[in-house]
Amino acid sequence: MTFSGLHLTALDAPLLGVNIDHVATVRNARGGRFPDPVAAALLAVEGGADIITFHLREDRRHIRDDDVLRLKESVHVPLNFEAAVTDEMLDIIERTAPEHVCLVPERRQEVTTEGGLDVIGQFDRVRDACVRLGEAGSRVSLFIGADPAQIDAAARAGAPCVELHTGPLAHAWWDRDHAALERELQRLQRGLLHATSLGLRTHAGHGLALSQPEADGADQPSSAALVAALPDVHELHIGHALIGHAIFVGLKQAICDFKAEAIRARQAGRA
Numbered sequence: 001m002t003f004s005g006l007h008l009t010a011l012d013a014p015l016l017g018v019n020i021d022h023v024a025t026v027r028n029a030r031g032g033r034f035p036d037p038v039a040a041a042l043l044a045v046e047g048g049a050d051i052i053t054f055h056l057r058e059d060r061r062h063i064r065d066d067d068v069l070r071l072k073e074s075v076h077v078p079l080n081f082e083a084a085v086t087d088e089m090l091d092i093i094e095r096t097a098p099e100h101v102c103l104v105p106e107r108r109q110e111v112t113t114e115g116g117l118d119v120i121g122q123f124d125r126v127r128d129a130c131v132r133l134g135e136a137g138s139r140v141s142l143f144i145g146a147d148p149a150q151i152d153a154a155a156r157a158g159a160p161c162v163e164l165h166t167g168p169l170a171h172a173w174w175d176r177d178h179a180a181l182e183r184e185l186q187r188l189q190r191g192l193l194h195a196t197s198l199g200l201r202t203h204a205g206h207g208l209a210l211s212q213p214e215a216d217g218a219d220q221p222s223s224a225a226l227v228a229a230l231p232d233v234h235e236l237h238i239g240h241a242l243i244g245h246a247i248f249v250g251l252k253q254a255i256c257d258f259k260a261e262a263i264r265a266r267q268a269g270r271a
């Protein structure tokens, strides 16, 4: 049986935040306007995405400022604006007034967000950002590791939500390291319970995937399934593997469309 994304939204499952940064990465590879991440966001909403997530990085390597404006204008599900805790980003977030904000660490050289935000190490800055963005009307989440001390600090900083970093779990899953996977799953579960006990709403994300090539067996649960099954996970935020999966489920259709276009063009040329 197949479900559309909209049917899945109706079930008791975590909300799905779809990160569209990688569409922008493909666009930027050629410097033009295609593929447009805003068009992808609208399609994602049609497919059942509950939230559209994007990360405006300091170096603008994928999402750009005008994408943010266009997303705000055209997307009618909550936007989740991921950003570093810098004055520039806080100003842009205030002007944009997204429904949700996720504060993340950012290093220029990193390929993707590595590790969680060090809330303890920059407590005053993070607390001030939570106050400022909360007053601007955005719901703030802090992207942190499943570390009790960081979770405590997030609660003290006044963030209503935390997103726990599933990167280590995802790595163990890709490596098929069952012992590490079990360890990370338990660490994540303890982190979720701890955050919930402090009254925080709990999200999870990073590196989660649906399947991997040459998996051990069909009964191998996906990393997305392992995390989605945890009852304290209210939102999942997924980008890279979801856009990657779209290549595989959409590639055949894309080839058909290009071949049909070529055939039509030849036929029209002969007419």
Ligand code: PXP
Residues within 6 Å of the ligand: 019, 021, 055, 082, 102, 104, 112, 113, 143, 163, 204, 205, 206, 207, 208, 237, 238, 239, 240, 241, 242
């Ligand atoms: N959550 C946060 C806070 C992130 O920074 C990212 C990566 O942009 C994700 C989730 C999604 O990670 P991935 O692209 O690996 O699914």
